[in-house]
Amino acid sequence: MDDPINFFGQSYTQMHSIARGELEELQRQAMKRRFGQHRESIAIVRKLANRLGVAEVNEFNDIVPLLLPHTAYKSYPAALIDKKRFDLLTKWLDNLTSYDLSRVDTEGCSGIDDWIERLDEQTPLEVITSSGTTGTLSIIPKDKHGAREGMVLWKICLFQNFGTEPTERELNPSVEVIWPNYASGKLGHLRIANMIRRGFTGGDESKFHALYPGAIDTDLMFLASKMRAAASRGELDRLVIDPALATRKDEFIAMQARQPEDLDRFFTNITEKLRGKQVFMIGTYNLMHEVARAGLDRGIKEVFAKDSAILTGGGLKGFVLPDNYMDVISEFLGVDRIQEGYGFSEQSAFHWGCTEGRYHVQPWVIPFVLDPDTSEPLPRKGKQTGRAAVYDFLLKAHWGGAISGDEVTIDWDLQCPCGQTSVAFEHAIMRYSEKQGIDDDRITCAATHEVHNEAINFMKGVDL
């Protein structure tokens, strides 16, 4: 339960060849033990279990009432950040993690970046944030142990092929990393840049190639999302901006202005130094397409070694891409395969796409398909479509039970033709938030949340 990597001999093939019945028995035991630990060490789990009267979990469905919605990681008042009450924010986070944060020193903490740095220094945590539409950031208390483990798992999944045991080159690949984004930052997934640096290049900076050299400032991003939220509430006229932050707006604008130059430098770099090399590149479809398009426009194509590892996923996030976007990406990269992964921040590693296009669930994750309205679990048989939820017992720092915002399908009786024994999510995954509001012209006199999201889109001009 604590070290599945070595349990499966670092082999992706072994991870996904274990008989279903055998795996499920192991999962049940692990779930039971991890719940026992986290019930003691994570306050929110204890509170929820006490309130619902759950003393122990024996069957998979017993854990469903204890799965947390994504809102659990943004339930702090956003005002705490405005008022720089990082002591209270730490106290709030303490409820969500198994580690003791009571001795964290937040005295004089100047902003979110500073706070995250202090947590990095003083605790085993390495928190991940992501922005939302309500003007609050999700803060997920991930730890350094999980980050290290995650990178090892990524390597296993990226470089190994199902059906053959890993070779030495696959176990210890030496790759150049292409990061089509800002080089660093503490906001959301930019943090992964540092994890990849550590996990894939052995700390060799010269092997890490970012599209833009700068760092994104979390506090500035928080201000931008706060401004959008204020605009949507009709309160932009009385938003008070931290003057220290307002002066940094120019830096951000300058950084944006440098983007074309940075882009040129990036392409010069990869064509001169990296052509034909084995690389690892990760990014959303949108980012990948943007970079590939820019590359092709410069006459650059088929740049990397065919056994390079390219990972994408995360849906289209509302971006509209041309129908042939995958072809554009492939032509530019020139690699044999582009791998896709499915996951969300509240769990550990991705579930990897197979040759059939299904995302096979990692053995330390118990998947659920829930009724989208009631959150009751749908039967674990036949083909079921509903809301994805997981219990991930690999996670130590925070609770592994999470309900996603995604509509997924699992065919529980399917033995996937790809040969993997594991349960899999079908390829078509859609966010419920993207599903709603389509093809509708209802009008009410009340200003709803949806109305405001429209307003946010309309007011992109308010962006910093």
Place this chain on the structure above:
Amino acid sequence: MSAAYTVPLFLRGQVIADDLVSFGTRSGQYQFQAPDMAKYVEQLPLKSPAELTDLYALSFDEILDVLEALGDALDFESNTHLQEAYEASLVANVLPAEMLRNSYQVLRPLFTRENVREVADSQVGLNYLNGWVPHKLLDGRELRVRAFGSRVLHIPAGNGGLVSAVTILRSVITRSDVIIKAPSNDPLTAIAIARTLADVAPDHPITRHLAVGYWKGGDLAVEEVLYQPQHVEKIVAWGGLASVKHVTRYIQPGLELIALDPKRSATIIGAEAFTDEAAMREVARRAAVDIGVANQEGCANARVIYALSGTDEAGLANANRLGEMIYEELVALPSFISTAPMYPNRDLFEHLESSRLTEDFYRVIGGEHLEGAIVVSQFDSPVDYSTMLSGRVANLVPVDSVETVTAAVNAYTQTIGIYPESLKQQLRDVLPLFGAQRLTSLGYACSVAIASPQDAVEPIRRMCKWIVDEECDPETVIPMWRLGGADTTSVAHL
């Protein structure tokens, strides 16, 4: 999938249900049919402005007669058009059956002579509607002003049949020619009223100047043809950006937009509420009504409630106690006023459950069965998801001073329910500066008067064209043709 119902086209007295096309809806659970408006759009507008003359041959008494007869015929028990509209709204609307049925009871009193006269007189002026109102200016000229109706297109909201009925009432008293785009969430009420009008006043000018139909908002084949100054002079659009943005591209000289934006409302409760148990109970009962009416679907419903309880320990205890009382009163409301929401917002309830587990900042009362809930903030700010509050979920925010309550008001604010009256007087000159449009006694937020400005404008006056007839006697008003070359200053001033 078979169509759940048909939305016919009411074309100036004639009911058309041919050339039907299907429309899907948000959930995909059902479909409905309506005539293909692209085929009928040419027939929708008035052929010529000259055809408006028949409305001006009507006396106001005759208008009152017709509307009174219409009101009498809008009796839910006997009117099959209304019953059909009710059946359709059962599938199209989010409110439960009993509440929808009850909503038709308000139509009849709306059209009584007294009510129509009050609306017309207070919101425009009977003298302006029915003739030329004289007024002498300082320079000596005789001004005569009359309010003419216009050719108006309405895009009403669908969260209650009252909106459609008020739309028709406003159009008739201003002697306007009116085209109504039926809302998809209340597809048949406007049609039902129109058909009833045709029953009681067949071939009457008022009937001949009314058209109601459905097309999908943004349908270029219809809107590019119809939304032209030669067909329509004013568009009254309810709803948010989604509905207004379809319209704004057609706005040009000669075609005016009257936007009745979507709004939210708030509540402010003074320290007097906490004087004793009885006062608290009374306030809780009133606040519960403001939250609960029609399941908090409307713009006037209370959502964030500021209470001047203070934020010290005693203040929080008071706020929490008031929150419990409001919850008790909320769930005790009779089902024709309020029920648990039929389609609770899942995202909202996820936020609610997370707040419940964040006791340092929030106290969540109720909500475990999606029946509605009160979230009491344990500090002086509302929840970050305040814009999502719906389905009988309100947020009680304790504050220390009256200065803080201006936070309750912003550019999206419509109604502020206030307790007690003295606090309202204290706040009424300040809150409008921040955006409040209507201040009312706590408990009356959803009891909306029709004979009153709406959303800080006077929609009926704006629906009118204000026409001036001037009479200038050369003996008193200095005529330009008599001005010599020497005295050009007066001309320059013109």
